[in-house]
Amino acid sequence: MTSRATRPHRLAAKDITLSRWRHGFKSRWGCQQNRGCADPADRGATNAVLGSTWACLRGADWAVSNPERASGPGATGEAVTALELLGIMWRIRFFEEEVPRLQRAGLARGLLHLSVGQEGVAAGTCAMLRRDDLLYTGHRGHGHAIAKGVPLRGLFAELMGRLDGVCRGLGGSMHIVDVEHGLMGATGVVGGNIPLAVGSAMTARLGAREQLTVVLFGDGAVQTGYFHESVNLAALWRLPLVFVCENNGFAEFTPRSAHTTVERVCDVVAPYGLARQTVDGSDVIAVREAFGVLAAAARGGEGPALLECLTYRLRGHYEGDAQKYRAAISQAEWRDRDPIARLRRRGVSEGWFTDEAAAVAEGAAKEAVDEAARLARESTAPPLELMERLVYAQLEPA
Amino acid sequence: MTYVKAVNAALAGAMRADPRVVVMGEDVAEGGPYTATAGLAEEFGRQRVIDTPISEATVCGVAIGAAQSGLRPVLEIMYIDFVALALDQLVNQAAKAHFMSGGQLRVPLVLRTQGGAGHRSGAQHSQSLESWLVHTPGLKVVMPARAVDAAGLLASAIADPNPVVVIEHKALYFRREDVPDPVEAVPLGVARTARNGRDVTIVAFSRLVYEALEAAEQLASEGIDAEVIDARTLVPFDLEAVLGSVSRTGRLVVAHEAVRQGGFGAEIASAVHEAAFDLLRAPVQRVGARFTPVPFSGPLEDAYVPGRAEICAAVRATLVS
Incomplete structure (x- = not known):
């Protein structure tokens, strides 16, 4: 399972049509899929009651309703796709670079884990998904959320604990959820939601939906029992699930070699028979290509897969980490590791886009991030009564 | 009807009424050690009566993920002593998903288990551990004494949009009482x-x-x-x-x-x-x-x-x- 991909995977128009699974789901389950929900605090909650109900409602026109992704990576040709990937990575980079500024200003508090240097994985995987595909991530998930289409303003506001945050300020940096965009969970307990992704994939299978679940985690999570038990179940049940490991070589402060004798995560899952591939996570085109092949197979019923992306975490485990445990990266090495600089060089040399177009994409991303951060500051803190109200979900009206 | 048969009837009734209800756990397709799930695999098939490996922590997480994606799983943890393995999932994932997502996610999960001493089962198969659960905002906890409540509270738990832990008692399983058929729901939170x-x-x-x-x-x-x-x-x-x-x-x-x-x-x-x-x-x-x-x-x-x-x-x- 190492050389099946010969060209970047592209989503065909038929892939975006959701009517097939909708019909499958209805006939299989024969139940009412949507009920009204009067409480605005429960926005989206009704959707979650039936998995992809939101996709059922909005899925057919998602491209129209989401101008950010109107064309969709891969939909209109390689050159545009590469430029879009560059734009997504710039948005992630600028977002992550804004976070420490918000932290220093006292606006973003708490534990902040940034993904600077790992943008190639987010863009090469999450941006390849359909809106109704389900995504789970961990504590370092800002980039994944952005690549999946979660609005920047809602993300900033969430990090600031504001009412307009995607989780109304009740989740925070480590717990970004945006059901409307298929982001179903982010966990601060390392590896803790890998089983949830198995459950979502199981639901898609039972509902005969053409829906993929993807879970992203770091190499530290591979040493949890959850990872091994989940891989076992996903393989046993041949679920439409792709495990994506961002192997940045460090579990918090400690190098991988101090925690395990198994160097490559792909080797860990070999006995379970998963389709698997290790790629250079700083090469977004390689990530996209490998992920496309594995995702298409998993979606098509060929069983789960694991994509291991070797990547580099430029900043510390969290903001404020003194990083005494490793040497600073040299300029030359960073030039080679930086996924954005690499795609820009390659895109221009391959003729996928001009340097001017790349500069425009960079400027647009910067503008979008700055505007989102500015708007997020205008949001207010959530009302105190919200925390009491959201401990338990209310019964849906009959 | 015995207490355990009442549980069984409530499960079957819920599965007939709602195709989203699935039963998961170790040996559930075989009926389990106390026959609580006996006959369900025959009526509803193994797609909805799902045998799982002895991976309590992960299987609980799978049930949570399934619940927040559209199913209504009823997970059986064979002994409450083993809930210790699943506590991380219950406490850090299930109980907080609705809250942390600002109300977006719901986890309509039922975790059925049984506890209690008196069967000479030793210290790891006899405990009463409800205190661990009642301390966690976001969970509901039910401990029925009568067969009619074991069935009726289970029916309400399955209909509830929140994670509910139903703790049965192994020493009550074979007590006989009159239970209405079909099962009548008993509201949660009413003594x-x-x-x-x-x-x-x-x-x-x-x-x-x-x-x-x-x-x-x-x-x-x-x-x-x-x-x-x-x-x-x-x-x-x-x-x-x-x-x-x-x-x-x-x-x-x-x-x-x-x-x-x-x-x-x-x-x-x-x-x-x-x-x-x-x-x-x-x-x-x-x-x-x-x-x-x-x-x-x-x-x-x-x-x-x-x-x-x-x-x-x-x-x-x-x-x-």
């Missing part, structure tokens, strides 16, 4: 007066309800008229029902099989003290197991498990002052 009395209120749940009723009969022969309240649900707890009774009796005993130290009885006692101190004519008395693991040896286990004698002694203590 039941099992016996009316004037002198003292005994609040109990699960197996200790029967011990409290036997204690009340014995006390009646001594001229003490005890009221027995079956709490049925611990979270949300029906404090109003208890306060209403205490306002008449002025005396309260709380009784459970779990270890007394840090037990739910302490929470009830404290809540009643706070809300109705001036109604009490004596300090609230607690009945619970001593602070040891459940012993294996027969005479020791019999001495360990709290019951009628301990409840009678506690009632008499409230009457001294």
